[in-house]
Amino acid sequence: MDDSLTFESFWAGAKKSAHKAMDDHARGEYDEFALHAGVSVERLCKAVLVSKNPIYIAEMKGSAEMLFHLGGHRVASKVRTIGAAEAIARLRTLNVLPVDRTLDLLIDLRNGVAHASTGNQAKGLLSTLAAAVAALHEELDQPLNSFWERWTESARVAIDQAASKVHRDVQVRISQALHRFNDRFEGLPDEARDLIVRAQMSPYNEELPVTLDDGRRVVLRLVGTDCPACTSKASVFFDEQAESPNALLMVPRSLKCFTCGLTLDTLDEVHASGVRVKPLMFPSREYVAAEFGETHQG
Numbered sequence: 001m002d003d004s005l006t007f008e009s010f011w012a013g014a015k016k017s018a019h020k021a022m023d024d025h026a027r028g029e030y031d032e033f034a035l036h037a038g039v040s041v042e043r044l045c046k047a048v049l050v051s052k053n054p055i056y057i058a059e060m061k062g063s064a065e066m067l068f069h070l071g072g073h074r075v076a077s078k079v080r081t082i083g084a085a086e087a088i089a090r091l092r093t094l095n096v097l098p099v100d101r102t103l104d105l106l107i108d109l110r111n112g113v114a115h116a117s118t119g120n121q122a123k124g125l126l127s128t129l130a131a132a133v134a135a136l137h138e139e140l141d142q143p144l145n146s147f148w149e150r151w152t153e154s155a156r157v158a159i160d161q162a163a164s165k166v167h168r169d170v171q172v173r174i175s176q177a178l179h180r181f182n183d184r185f186e187g188l189p190d191e192a193r194d195l196i197v198r199a200q201m202s203p204y205n206e207e208l209p210v211t212l213d214d215g216r217r218v219v220l221r222l223v224g225t226d227c228p229a230c231t232s233k234a235s236v237f238f239d240e241q242a243e244s245p246n247a248l249l250m251v252p253r254s255l256k257c258f259t260c261g262l263t264l265d266t267l268d269e270v271h272a273s274g275v276r277v278k279p280l281m282f283p284s285r286e287y288v289a290a291e292f293g294e295t296h297q298g
Contacts (some may be wrong), residue, residue, distance in 0.1 A: 001217060004049065005081070007050045010047035010050060011043070011044065012039075012041035013039075014039075014042075014044035014147075015040075015147050016038045016041035016149075017037075017043060018036070018037070018133060019037045019038040019046075019146070019149075019151060020197070021033050021040055021129060022033075022154060022176075023037035023128055025047060025176070025178060026177075027109035031122060033122055033123075033125075033126075034106060034109040034110050034125065037106055037110070037125065037128075037129040038084060038107050038109065038110025039079070040046070040129065040133070041103070041107065041129065041133075042084035042087060042107075044132070045084065045086055045091055045097075046081065046082075046089055047136075048096060048136050048139055048140060049090060049091065051095070053145055056251075057081045057087065058082070059080040059081055059082050067210055084107045084110070085104075085107055085111075086164065088104075088107065089261065091136075096135070096139045097135055100128070100131075100274040102125060102128040103128050103132055105121065105125065105128075106122075106125045109121065109125075110237040111120055113213035117296075123242075126158050127159050127296075128286065129156075129158075130155040130158040130159045131159045133148070133218050134155070134156065134159060137200055144156075150179065151175075154172050154176065156220045157172050157175065158173040166266075166268050166269060166272050167272045168273075169269075170231055170269050171272070173229075173262060173263075173264070174228055174229045174262060174273060177260040177261055178229045178230060179232040180261050181229065184260075196208065197231060215239060225255070225275060226275075227257040227259065227260060228262070228263045228275055229260050230257065230258060232255040232259035232260065233257075233259075234255050234256060234258050235246075235257070235258070236252050236254075236270070236275070236277050237253045237256070238250040238251065238252055238253060239252075239253035250280040251267055251273075251279045251280075252270045252279075253267060254266065254269075254270070255270050255273065
């Protein structure tokens with residue numbers, strides 16, 4: 001049989017595409033993620049089918065040429081195998097995969113049948129990819145870490161149903177940011193990496209409060225929090241939460257690390273990252289303006 005139709009070939013191709021999908025997701029390229037994730041699922045489904053019987057990936061439309069080709073009795077003039085949707089359908093018939101609308105959506109996005117105009121739909125399908133890979137490897141009785149390698153923890157977190165959606169998303173982003181950090185300094189000595197990190201951190205060795213007054217509220221940026229992903233420092237942006245005649249409470253609004261690129265956009269995400277930053281309490285808005293310097297519009 002054609003070497004490209006073997007279990008080993010399909011499994012290796014699925015692994016390569018899955019890693020590309022994880023890289024795409026980490027970079028925020030969600031359309032590319034859907035493409036590579038769909039390819040990975042298709043190839044891994046075919047790997048499972050071939051492991052049971054090579055004939056199970058035969059395209060049944062038209063002649064029986066592919067049946068004989070996969071059976072090893074003839075060489076087909078044109079190799080045609082089933083697509084992703086049919087491979088999934090056959091595995092559902094064999095009770096290997098459950099019915100999952102999100103998996104169907106992933107394949108539709110990959111095939112261009114459905115379109116995610118904002119990328120939000122594709123962004124949320126990381127757990128779908130991870131769950132499908134896990135289910136298929138359970139059928140193969142193979143360890144997941146041999147497939148995911150450095151992405152093993154990201155995939156595990158993505159399908160951890162015990163964690164909240166926010167927690168899963170944040171933990172995946174932390175893992176992705178750490179990979180970006182490691183990729184950025186790959187091949188450099190540790191000393192060189194540390195010098196670069198220290199140089200980027202040098203303006204932020206102290207907590208530097210800054211105020212911006214837009215006429216309606218005060219926004220404070222506080223720099224110097226340990227990044228939950230890498231060894232550098234991250235910037236935490238504080239925002240006004242509540243004000244009384246005598247006090248102003250400010251809480252962490254977002255976090256950004258300029259070394260590894262980790263970005264957390266809400267207070268819930270900051271908390272889910274494990275970063276512990278206390279709210280800031282000031283006697284009054286006027287005290288904040290006096291303490292950090294008054295600013296003017298225009």
